Amino acid sequence: MTLQEMRVEEIILLSGNEAIAQGARAAGVHFAAAYPGTPSTEILENIARLPGIKSQWSPNEKVAFEVAMGASFAGARSICCMKHVGVNVAADPLMTMAYTGVKGGFMLVSADDPEMHSSQNEQDNRMYSKFAKIPMLEPADSQECYDWVEEAMLISERFDTPVLMRMTTRISHSMGTVKIREWKDIPVTGFEVDIAKYVMMPNFAKPRHQIVLKRLEALRQFSEETPLNRIEWGDKKVGVVTSGVSYQHAKEALPGASFLKLGFSYPMPLKKIAEFAGQVEQLVVVEELEPFIEEGLKVAGIQCEGKKYFPIYGELNPTLTEQGCADAGLLTPVVEEMLEAASVMPRPPVLCPGCSHRSVFYALRRMGTHVTGDIGCYTLAALPPLEAMHTCVCMGASIGVSNGIAQVNGSKRPLFAVIGDSTFLHSGITGLLDAVYNKSNVNIIILDNRITAMTGGQVHPATGRTLSGVETDQVNFIALVKALGVRHIVEFDPYDHNGVRKVLKDAAEYEGVSVLVTTRPCMLFPKKLTGEPYAIVAEECNGCGVCLKIGCPAISNSGKYTAKELAIPAIDQSLCTGCDLCSIICPVNCIYAKAELDQKEEVTS
Amino acid sequence: MSNNKTINVLIVGVGGQGVLLASQILSDVALQAGNDVKKSEVHGMSQRGGVVSSHVRFGPKVYSPLIPNGQADVILAFERAEALRWAHELKPDGNMIVNDQKLIPPIASGTQYQYPDDALDQLTDKIKSLKVLNAGQISEELGNPRLANTILLGALSLTQKFEADLWRDVIKRRVPPKTIDLNLKAFDEGRSR
Structure with missing residues (x-):
């Protein structure tokens, strides 16, 4: 539904995330900042389409929170959105903004992920409200998401406190009916000096804590009375x-x-x-x-x-x-007839056909490395058949964990940390600084595809565009890591598989910190890449199965067998993008580009 | 389960097949027909070629966005193995529509797991009201390989009481303007199979 189609009083279907975005505009929110993370991402994406709200992706949740906090200090109604684990990153400013309070209404949206559909843990962020002593709203459907942004703003301004809006996957990603209200426009009142309120050094923070405790009592009373x-x-x-x-x-x-x-x-x-x-x-x-x-x-x-x-x-x-x-004895269960469940092979998510990460992980696997990993699409390389990632804990941890393993000489294998561009900018830079400063013997691969891919293709400081589509400066990774003190720096083309192997080997032999940066875009963003598909010539295939070990969704068993009864794989022409990794690694050279095949047929016929 | 007036439709497939657009269109149709509607799915990691399921529920008043176990009135499956994976969520007297497409995940090319080649046979044994159609092939016959989704919606529309024109209106609004005629043709084709 576009804006022009939406009318006041009309009932439309919105997801919880869309409803927060629309509710923010209706409530006169001026500013929104976020870092993408499932299940929160669509909130900011939808806000970006609305006139009258300024919105931005920040490099991480802490920065997003601080920027939105600044906007609030300037008297603008502000919100900040993130997934549950993002709040851990933003917890530092959160815990103290609880003391400073707000000027313009301020709401932190935490989208929790019970069941870990797309997360590394399932922490319950309701705890943060008690921890920070701030009020919390928990909407139960899209209408409440929509209406309660304004409630949050009013509570925030009345009680001088940040408000936690706690969502979960089934609220964020479920659609329900929403009745549309008129948009409000609220003036930005501007920043005013108030040192005792905004400068949280001990002599000012102590009295602020007393104010927080009094505020909590007032909020308890409000909780008794509110129709929420x-x-x-x-x-x-x-x-x-x-x-x-x-x-x-x-x-x-x-x-x-x-x-x-x-x-x-x-x-x-x-x-x-x-x-x-x-x-x-x-x-x-x-x-x-x-x-x-x-x-x-x-x-x-x-x-x-x-x-x-x-x-x-x-x-x-x-x-x-x-x-x-x-x-609990509250009801008698009705035993209903149910169809028997069949056992079906799992279908784990996989790296896309043609993904530029695949070649790097296949090379890491063949080298017999230890790989500390990070958060992004490439975490999928931990799954079979690649199994080329051995740790993944939180954003940026790949580098710190490698440093730790190196510091205690804990690995006899070549040690690599693998991190995406967006994740490196989020929390990898400080880990790299640690590696250089403390002279770790580690190798760091930045899989730079210029986009935050796993969450659906969000721009970031190395993309060259802002959320609103404005051209902006692009981080230069090479210059950045050089400035941090790294001496062994290599840019490389991940599709040149033999080149990749050499780059990795050289880095492993180098004593000290090396940083290797890939140079190819994501297969899906900013636009889906396609290319001439490859094909396996069944008559030439010996059934060795090497091409199946790269985990490409376009390659599967064809149902045909060699004379020795080994399965012959085939390439799905509609999925293959022609990255040619399978062709490069095929020991008997039986995988051809279509043009090569045509030529071959001409010669033989 | 309590609320018998709620209709439960489960749409399943593999990431990238268009499950979410199909469930969006069904939800819009149900809303236009005057129902309370809830729809739920999971975004993110699963969309990279993994299993995707979308719950659509509608009726006078819908509470939970999730269909209780075994309570789907209709399952629309975009892929054979996925049809089999979710079949037990169907009520014993429910309808299942299966797109006769086979997407073999890389994991099934190893030794541990096999793709269930007999999925359709297993479904035939299990399900009383099963309709199998090859939407990809029908789509090719219509001269555009991208119509499978709308063909399946045509088949789905036969399981619900909504007017066909209501579906057509929603499809018109949801597909690219240049493809409206083709999609309407595909929808009718899906209804005729």
């Missing part, structure tokens, strides 16, 4: 306290029960909950991941059960919720 926390009376045998998407699953499992739905879930309305508890026979807490609500109630002396019946890991869904409710 609502009671839906039903049968009083069962009372359910819940929040976010868990509310939806629980409504489906127990449609007749009484509900206390927490929308403003920190600080909790403990009096309201205690009164609710007093009127129902049995109180259950239905929540995803940590027992955040449950522990809060138990500390307050409110009897309830929660994690006894519902898992503390993974995502909730209607079926698990129903099972938990049945275990």
Whole structure:
């Protein structure tokens, strides 16, 4: 739906992320900053399409947070969006902005990923609200995402506090109906000097902490009164306290029960909950991941059960919720006939056909290296058949981990850290500085494809364009790493496989820090690359299977066999991009480009 | 499960096949017809050639965005093995539509896993109401290889009560303007198979 098609009062379908973006514009938000990360990415992408909000990708979440905080200090309504683990990166300014408070309304959107659909852990960021002593909203559908941006702004400005908007994958990536409101335009009031409020050195921070504690008391009172926390009376045998998407699953499992739905879930309305508890026979807490609500109630002396019946890991869904409710004796499960599940081979995500990373990982594997890895598409190289990545923890960790292994002489193999361009700019530079400063004998490969690919092709400081499409300066990786003190620096073409092997060998033999930078764009962004496909000549193939070891989705067994009954692979012409890695590594040279094949046929016929 | 008035449609396939656009069109149609609608899927890593599933639910009031286990009224599968992977999510009396396409993942070329070549036979044994069509081939016959998606939507439309014109209206708005006529033809072709 384009803007022109949207009318006030109209009901349209929006994902939670789209609803946050639209809600931000409706609430008169001036500024938004983010670093991409599933499931949060589409919030900023959608904001970028709206007039009246300035938006930007920042190099990492900490910077994004600080920039949005600055905009708030300048009296602009501001938001900052990131995935759950991004908040760890931004935690430093977050914990202290809790003390400074805001000028223009400020909202941090944390999109958590229970079940780890696209993440390295499933931490429950509701903890951050309590940790930082800031209020938290937990929308349960797209309409609430849309409406509550303005609520967040009003709460932020009224109580002088940043607000945490906590989303989860099933809120961010589910579509639901949204009723559109009129857009507000709010003036930017400008920065004003207030040293005691904005300069957090001990003598100013101490009184600010007292202000935070008083603010928390006021927020507790607000939590008791706000309609964001609502009671839906039903049968009083069962009372359910819940929040976010868990509310939806629980409504489906127990449609007749009484509900206390927490929308403003920190600080909790403990009096309201205690009164609710007093009127129902049995109180259950239905929540995803940590027992955040449950522990809060138990500390307050409110009897309830929660994690006894519902898992503390993974995502909730209607079926698990129903099972938990049945275990708690709240319903009798209906045994329904179900079709038997078949066992089907897994289909893990893979590097794209023609991906420029493939050749590097195949070479690393053949060299018998230890590879410390990082976060991005290339993490997929850890999976079979490549299995050429041996650690992956968090953004930027590849370099630090290599440094650590090198410092204790912990590897007898050549040691390589592999990191993408966007990840290097996010948190790799300081790791490299550490390697140079402490004289680590490590080799760092920057897989530079000029885009943040895994999250769907977002621009970054080495792309040469901003989020709004304006041309801008491009980071020069070679000059950058040279300035950090690296002496062995090589740019190389990842499609020249034999060249890649030489570059890696030279680096492994070099004593000290070497940095190797690839020079080819992503297959998908900014535009999908295609090329002349290759084909395997079955009659010439000896069935060795080497071409299957590069993990290319275009190559699979053809169903034909050699005389020795070895499988002959075939290349899917519609998927092959002609990168020619398989042709280079084929020991019997039976893989040809189409032009070569035509020529061959001409000669033989 | 409680709310029998909610219709559950599960659309499955492999990253890049167009599952998300298909579920978007179905959701729009259901909304236009006056329903509450929820649709849920997972973006990110899985889209790199991995398994993709989209839950579409509609009715007078929809709570959870996820279809309870085994409660899909309809499954539309863009690929054979994916049809088999998700078949147990179908109600025993539900409809399944399978695109007769085979996408073999690299993992099935090793020794540990095999592609289920008998997927269609297994589905035939399991599912009472199964429709298999080769949307890729029909698309080629129509003179444009990119119409498979709309052909499958045509087949899907037969399982729902919505007016065909409502589908046509939504398709018109969602496809590139130059391809509207071709897509409408593809939609009708899908309905006729």
